[in-house]
Amino acid sequence: MTDRQIMTGDEIRRAIVRISHEIVEKQAGTKGLALVGIQRRGVPLARRIADAIEEHEGMRLPVGALDITFYRDDLSLVAEQPMVKGTDLPFDLNGATVVLVDDVLYTGRTIRCAMDALIDFGRPRAIRLAVLIDRGHRELPIRADHVGKNVPTSREEIVHVHVAEFDEVDEVSIARQLPASDASGAGDR
């Protein structure tokens, strides 16, 4: 099996910069904005978006990390318990416009869990969604406000998002699913 590269490191960087502009444009500024990355790979992506916004707006947005493990509805279906990775929301959610950040948007179930989790911490004024890859196949009525790249896929394919923070390189690739041999983690879906 060979992974087919669909985004290079440069393309990821440009997509992040574009998303950062879109977020600020939609909000007409940075007031009230906060970024929340979904563990694991959403967290470094949220930081990079904050870096980009800081660069062009001169304003550092608060960045949080959200773990949705306890909000999943498939506890009895997964072979191994998902490893809990920690939630850290170092700002007041009440009244904030929260941009959820994740690497891949697929069925939408992760995002539903993330919204449930977020709302347990307070009452944001609005929740928006930014993803690096939208691969389709939604099972819930959820769509992203900001998308790095739309990638038509089949359900048999796996999208691998690699970020330098965890995987040494920045790259997105796509592969055909292999039966139960690849257990490399949360970035694969």
Place this chain on the structure above:
Amino acid sequence: MTAVAPAAHAPAVGWHHRHLIDVDVVTWPEIELIMRTTDEMKGILARPIRKVPALNGRRVTTLFYEASTRTRVSFETAARNLSADVVSISTATSSVTKGESLVDTVRTLEALGAEILVMRHAVSGAPYLAAEVFGGHVLNGGDGWHAHPTQALLDLYTMRENLPGGDLRGRKVAIVGDILHSRVARSNIWTLTAAGADLWLCGPATLLRGMDRWAAAWSGGAIPGHGRFNVTSDIDAALRDADVVMGLRIQRERMQGGLLPSLREYAARFQLNAERVSLAKPDAIVMHPGPMNEGVEIAPDVAISGRSVITDQVANGVAVRMALLYLLAGAHEAARGEAAR
């Protein structure tokens, strides 16, 4: 490397035990998994809404054949914090008073939909019998003199939380009181020797019976992963330079068996009072699993002193039990074939 989630790079340890009846079958990496999961549960308890949907729709039944306030309420609070449905059976008001056997009761509760059975029983080993007939998960809330795994795990968690560096290796832990009849002491022997603590069990010789043989059997490293421990009736030796001092309840009914001449004599020789506890390190912590007989095994001023972490133990108990309910509920179908142990 970013500071986020270093644990994710550690080898992933899953939870494979269908039941938790004692900590003797739990490996150190599994204990670490419980401790990490407990950290997360403590995070939930610090939130404005202390509840997550992890066990939404799962049914937890508590079946207590012995009196208990803190353990039962702790389990039920833990289950509710995870959004489980809780059924609480107290045998004093159940068909058990009509002579129903444990096996029949467990089968009935399963037929009524119980998925996780938290039980306490006066007979050592009773949860093993329950696990043989129950289709779900059995979580031991204390059986006879045998085991009280959730207490040992919350004790370990509380020690790690209060000791600098969170490491028990080489730390001296003194457990003082009625060791002989204590399921808390027995489960703590497993976890604390696995943690590498310098464990001392102390009490009157009549309440240590058999413990010296256990200690001798382990002294040569007979059980992989578990170190040796000490048994003594010399309270000063047990407490000297201790990092952790734990008192155990002296049960009044022990007087009738002639194991203790009087509570007053026990208190005179073994009570954890300010003078004795001063033998321990200046920053030593004082623990007690409760319920306390203040003035017998522990002096009231010691129980409420700045060194006491007794209320921390109670609070941590909820988080540890949330972690265990969560891990057991997620134990995969593959674990279904696992025998009771």
